[in-house]
Amino acid sequence: MRVIENExxxxxxxxxxxxxxxxxxxxxxxxxxxxxxxWLVKGGKSLRLIIEEVVKMQQxxxxxxxxxxx
Numbered sequence: 001m002r003v004i005e006n007e008x009x010x011x012x013x014x015x016x017x018x019x020x021x022x023x024x025x026x027x028x029x030x031x032x033x034x035x036x037x038x039w040l041v042k043g044g045k046s047l048r049l050i051i052e053e054v055v056k057m058q059q060x061x062x063x064x065x066x067x068x069x070x
Contacts, residue, residue, distance in 0.1 A: 001015065017036045027039045
């Protein structure tokens with residue numbers, strides 16, 4: 001996805017990984033070379049964090065639309 005974004009000149013999308021993998025090695029690979037923005041492990045606070053991220057993304061979309069209409 002990151003390669004296509006760069007090739008097409010697109011804005012960087014937020015990528016959230018929701019996974020059952022919680023070891024440091026997998027997390028480091030995903031956040032580093034994998035291009036993932038946030039690594040969430042299933043259970044615990046993950047649902048709340050996902051909702052917060054979706055709200056942030058939705059606010060950005062609304063802000064962009066308002067700027068385009070102005």
